[in-house]
Amino acid sequence: MKLSSQAQAFVLHFGEMGSRWGFNRTVGQMFALLTIHNKPVNADQLAEALKISRGNVSMGLKELQAWRLIELHHQPGDRKDYFTASGSIWDLARTVFEERRKRELDPTLTLLRQLLLTEPRDEQETEAQKKIQEVYSLLEMLDQFANTLSKLEHKDLAKLMKLGSGLNKLLDLKAGAKAKKPGK
Template sequence: MGSRWGVNRTVGQIYALLFVTEEQLNADDIGEKLGISRSNVSIGLKELQSWGLVRLSKVPGDRREYFTSLGDVQEIFRVVAAERRRREVAPTLSVLREQLLVNVKTPEDAFAQQRMREMHELVDLANNWFDDLQRISPESMAKLMKMGSKLQKLLSAKDRLFGAAEPGSDGHSAP
C-alpha cells in the first residue's frame, strides 16, 4: 500500500510494522524485525514523521527514541489525504493560477488557457470539498462513505422531482 500512497517500499514496511505492533519500537527493533539497515530505518522514520504518521516518545531511563503509528484508521486516512493535498494539490493549483495570469496572444494560447481554467476550477472545487470533509466528524464521515452510490440516487431523485439545477455563480448547484 505504501507505494500506492506515495512512499517507498522500506517506508511502507516500517509503517506497516508500527501499525500492526501494539508496543512502541525503537529504530534498532525495527531494523532487526524487518532485516533492514539502521540508516534505512532512520531515513524511513524521518519520512513518516514528515507525513505526520508516527509518534515519537521517550522511555524514562532509556536514551533511545520509540515510535508508534497513529492508532485511529480514520485519522491515518485524514493525515495521508492532507499531506497528499499539501504536496500535490496545492502546488498544482499554484501553477495553474500562474498560467491563468499569462497574456493570451494566439488562438492556441486561448485554447490552452481555457483548458487550464477548467482544470483549475475542478481541482479547486475538489480542494474546497476536501476542506469540508476535514471538518466532518469521524462518525459522520463513516456514514457518508457508507452511503456510496445511494447519494447519487438521492441527487438523481431530487433532480427528477425539482428539475435539474442550474450551476450557481459559486460553482455549486442552485437550489
C-alpha cells in the same frame, strides 16, 4: 520482534503499495508495522524485523514524523526512543490524504492560476487558455472536495458510511430537493 505471517503479509504489501501512496518501500513497511503492532517499537526492532539498515530506519522515522504519522514514547529505564502510529486509522488516513492533496493538487492550482493571468496573444493561445481554465475548474473542485473530506470528524465519517454508496444517495437527495423548488 517476531511477526506473524499475517503481519508479515500486511507489512510487505504496504511496502509494495507505498510508492503509490507517496513514500518508498521501507517507509511504507515501517508505517505498516507500527500500525498493526499495538506496542511501541524502537529503531533497532524495526531494523531487525524489516531487515534493513539502522541508518535507513532513522531516515524513515524522520520522514514519518514529518508527515505526523507517528509519535515518540519512552519506556522507564530505557534510553531508546519508541514509536507508535499516532491516532486512529481515520486520523492516519486523513493525514496521508491531506498531505497528498498538498503535493498533488496545490502546486498545480498555483501554476494554472498564474497562467490564467496573462493575456492570450493569438488564436492558438486563446484556445489553450480555455483548456487551462477547464483544467483549473476541475482541479479546484477536486481540491475543495478533498479539503472538506479531510476535515470531516470521525462521526461525520460514520454518517457517510451508513449511507452505503454515500455520494450516490447524497446526489439523489440533492436532486430531490432541487426538484421541489419551482422555476427553471
